[in-house]
Amino acid sequence: MRFEEQLLELVPRLRRFAMSLSRNEADGDDLCQMAIERALKSRNKWQPGTRLDSWAMTVMRNIWIDEVRARKRRAETFVAAEAGDGIGDTGDRRVEATVELGQVDRALATLPDEQREVIALVLIEGFAYKEAADILDIPMGTLSSRLVRGREALMQALGEAA
Amino acid sequence: MTIDAATRMAYVDGELDAIARRRVERAMADDPALAEAVARDRALREALDARFAPYAEAPVPDRLAALLDTKVTPIGAAPRRSRPVPPGRRRWMQGAAIAATLVLGIAIGREAGTVGPVATRDGALVAQGRLASALDTQLASTQPNDAPIRIGLTFRSTNGAICRTFDGHQLQGIACHADGRWNLVRTAVGERSGAYRQASSDSLARAAETMMAGTPFSAAAEIAARDKGWR
Numbered sequence: 001m002r003f004e005e006q007l008l009e010l011v012p013r014l015r016r017f018a019m020s021l022s023r024n025e026a027d028g029d030d031l032c033q034m035a036i037e038r039a040l041k042s043r044n045k046w047q048p049g050t051r052l053d054s055w056a057m058t059v060m061r062n063i064w065i066d067e068v069r070a071r072k073r074r075a076e077t078f079v080a081a082e083a084g085d086g087i088g089d090t091g092d093r094r095v096e097a098t099v100e101l102g103q104v105d106r107a108l109a110t111l112p113d114e115q116r117e118v119i120a121l122v123l124i125e126g127f128a129y130k131e132a133a134d135i136l137d138i139p140m141g142t143l144s145s146r147l148v149r150g151r152e153a154l155m156q157a158l159g160e161a162a
Numbered sequence: 163m164t165i166d167a168a169t170r171m172a173y174v175d176g177e178l179d180a181i182a183r184r185r186v187e188r189a190m191a192d193d194p195a196l197a198e199a200v201a202r203d204r205a206l207r208e209a210l211d212a213r214f215a216p217y218a219e220a221p222v223p224d225r226l227a228a229l230l231d232t233k234v235t236p237i238g239a240a241p242r243r244s245r246p247v248p249p250g251r252r253r254w255m256q257g258a259a260i261a262a263t264l265v266l267g268i269a270i271g272r273e274a275g276t277v278g279p280v281a282t283r284d285g286a287l288v289a290q291g292r293l294a295s296a297l298d299t300q301l302a303s304t305q306p307n308d309a310p311i312r313i314g315l316t317f318r319s320t321n322g323a324i325c326r327t328f329d330g331h332q333l334q335g336i337a338c339h340a341d342g343r344w345n346l347v348r349t350a351v352g353e354r355s356g357a358y359r360q361a362s363s364d365s366l367a368r369a370a371e372t373m374m375a376g377t378p379f380s381a382a383a384e385i386a387a388r389d390k391g392w393r
Contacts (some may be wrong), residue, residue: 004230008227008230011227012219012220012222013218015217015218015222016214016217016218029223029226033226033365036230037229104210104213105213119210123175123206123207123210123211124210124211128177144168144172147171147175151171152167155202158206158209
């Protein structure tokens with residue numbers, strides 16, 4: 001199968017990952033587009049036979065980190081309460097859960113980026129610890145402790161919202 | 163025996179081997195608080211999944227699918243240029259060739275009584291009317307500031323064709339010259355102002371950069387290219 005076709009099959013997952021990293025859908029789709037463009041451009045850095053999904057997620061995550069750092073440099077501040085507003089796939093599924101979904105977004109928005117990315121890869125994307133640690137280029141122990149802290153922070157944020 | 167938070171979560175995440183799993187399960191049987199904590203960990207996974215699964219199940223938005231559209235005919239008719247490729251550029255030439263085949267979905271508002279800027283020929287989108295004549299004759303160096311269609315960069319693409327970026331009120335894009343016409347290889351709906359326009363301009367600029375062999379034409383090179391019929 002051609003590279004583009006393989007990548008196209010991954011787009012729904014890439015998009016989900018982008019959405020869990022970004023603060024809103026527009027940013028998520030922009031991130032996804034940038035990641036696809038960069039993946040096409042640097043396609044020969046991917047080793048056939050290795051996992052394309054991990055590689056594409058790495059590409060996306062690196063773009064995201066660059067964006068986050070650039071944003072911090074610009075010293076833009078975000079109002080936490082704003083993070084969850086206007087977000088949410090209101091599709092036909094689980095419309096009744098809109099309030100709950102907003103809470104998940106708000107809880108995620110309270111996480112430091114380093115916890116947010118491990119939560120996104122392991123809990124949302126379902127990567128094994130080893131794969132997630134490889135994508136983030138961090139030791140397993142670091143991944144594990146960020147997962148614990150991220151989860152506890154999320155639980156607390158959700159508990160407070162309930 | 164106590165099960166620490168990391169082990170408990172690894173259990174929920176399916177990261178433990180059979181022996182460690184059984185150890186957690188035995189501990190859960192003796193310790194309702196641990197069993198409850200496991201249930202909370204699972205509920206968190208489910209809440210996150212419910213929030214984000216719809217994205218993985220939704221159809222891919224056109225704008226993203228278009229980036230990977232493998233069905234569009236490449237503009238391969240143009241002759242290959244003969245000068246050697248600088249090694250730094252070779253790496254992303256494949257990507258550039260793909261970028262050149264991209265046609266983003268076009269939604270062109272047609273004003274009553276006027277000819278739209280785009281037509282199809284042999285399944286490809288080509289410029290017509292005012293857009294075609296702007297691409298044929300207008301020079302970035304001499305065009306008026308308020309020209310209805312402004313030409314941005316002119317460059318030679320990695321597959322040898324001369325391409326120009328343009329910006330009209332209704333449509334922005336990149337057109338490449340082949341067989342006496344301008345094929346639209348990339349378009350975005352033009353809007354007069356705002357963040358969206360900036361985003362699409364940036365994205366077109368990036369696409370142009372990807373397609374480009376060498377650097378954009380100077381004013382003199384642009385005139386020379388026009389005088390030679392954009393070949």
